[in-house]
Amino acid sequence: MPFYHKLGKIPHKRHTVFKKPDGSLYREQLFGTIGFDGMSTNSYHEHHPTQVKEILGHKDVTPKIAVDTNLKSYRFHGFKTVPQPDYLKSRTTVLHNTDVNIILAAPTQSQGDYFYKNADADELLFIHKGKGKLRTHLGNLDFEYGDYLLIPRGVIYKIDFETEDNRMFIVESRRPIYTPKRYRNHFGQLLEHAPFCERDLRQPYELETNDEKGDFLIKVKKENQLFDMVYATHPFDVVGYDGYNYPYAFSIHDFEPITGRIHQPPPVHQTFETDAFVVCSFCPRLYDYHPESIPAPYNHSNIDSDEVLYYVDGDFMSRNDIEAGHISLHPAGIPHGPHPGAVERSIGQTKTEELAVMVDTFKPLKITEEGMAIADDSYHKSWIEDDR
Numbered sequence: 001m002p003f004y005h006k007l008g009k010i011p012h013k014r015h016t017v018f019k020k021p022d023g024s025l026y027r028e029q030l031f032g033t034i035g036f037d038g039m040s041t042n043s044y045h046e047h048h049p050t051q052v053k054e055i056l057g058h059k060d061v062t063p064k065i066a067v068d069t070n071l072k073s074y075r076f077h078g079f080k081t082v083p084q085p086d087y088l089k090s091r092t093t094v095l096h097n098t099d100v101n102i103i104l105a106a107p108t109q110s111q112g113d114y115f116y117k118n119a120d121a122d123e124l125l126f127i128h129k130g131k132g133k134l135r136t137h138l139g140n141l142d143f144e145y146g147d148y149l150l151i152p153r154g155v156i157y158k159i160d161f162e163t164e165d166n167r168m169f170i171v172e173s174r175r176p177i178y179t180p181k182r183y184r185n186h187f188g189q190l191l192e193h194a195p196f197c198e199r200d201l202r203q204p205y206e207l208e209t210n211d212e213k214g215d216f217l218i219k220v221k222k223e224n225q226l227f228d229m230v231y232a233t234h235p236f237d238v239v240g241y242d243g244y245n246y247p248y249a250f251s252i253h254d255f256e257p258i259t260g261r262i263h264q265p266p267p268v269h270q271t272f273e274t275d276a277f278v279v280c281s282f283c284p285r286l287y288d289y290h291p292e293s294i295p296a297p298y299n300h301s302n303i304d305s306d307e308v309l310y311y312v313d314g315d316f317m318s319r320n321d322i323e324a325g326h327i328s329l330h331p332a333g334i335p336h337g338p339h340p341g342a343v344e345r346s347i348g349q350t351k352t353e354e355l356a357v358m359v360d361t362f363k364p365l366k367i368t369e370e371g372m373a374i375a376d377d378s379y380h381k382s383w384i385e386d387d388r
């Protein structure tokens, strides 16, 4: 998170005596990243957060690769992934490389009697359908349609849904996910030209403090294994914390589009960055206002990045036959651009209602077996003008 946050009660000085009402000590934890060099949070717990009781076993969740080397454009029918009651079981990895997993999830129930922690990766959850509460050991966040939830690696969480029809597009990143550096000044403050500001980033507002001992199951993802770890104390036992490393929410509806007289390039839509991929938000906006502008994008050859677009809502001006829940993959190495007729269709249009999330990865993506199960194998020919 790019700015400081404090929740609950903390002592005046870090690493000093902090007593409970009964005179015993609260237990401090530095929850940091990049060794001791990255963002960190100092949290104060009812109990030592180190009390592992058992490691019951682990389950292999390595993505099964169907297409290892790919030079074909694909369309995936995201809503064909079958809803499942359990959150973790419902997570379906569609695309994968060593930096990132692109995942779809359609859980129908709140997370069961377990907590979850991803020890390897930051998770960016985009809520396409559904409403509920993300509960974490560093406080809670309400979510609804259009929210990005950024959960840094190591945060222990549970998701409660108010709804049954839930659809999520998840980016699981081995690299830390930040807001773009070029939007921030030397001090980390978001600058005037950024398409969002600190007021748009929602911080955890509600801390659950449970002073309980017992058997608490945390499913910990590490190295593509899901470990069942039993802790002796409740994972949500924090009385207070401060720092920079905590989950936060940002609604795509709060992204302020940057427009121009002629077509603006995809970086104006950038929302998050890592050193392995970027995330962009394509939002409803006014079109280019040069009298002879072509609002549809020009053909472009992103020779060194794979482009993934997840279509959320509205009419997708540059594509034919694309619906909400679809994912398109335009791989590095070949040009792509508007579908036949889209350029002509766009001329004279004044605005778009399209809503989409784009992930551009710098390493090629592999397609999983689960991805191929929802793939449209003829999409790569959809630019042939004779096919109109």
Ligand SMILES: [Fe+2]
Pocket (backbone or CB within 6 Å): 300, 307, 330, 336
């Ligand atoms: Fe593109």
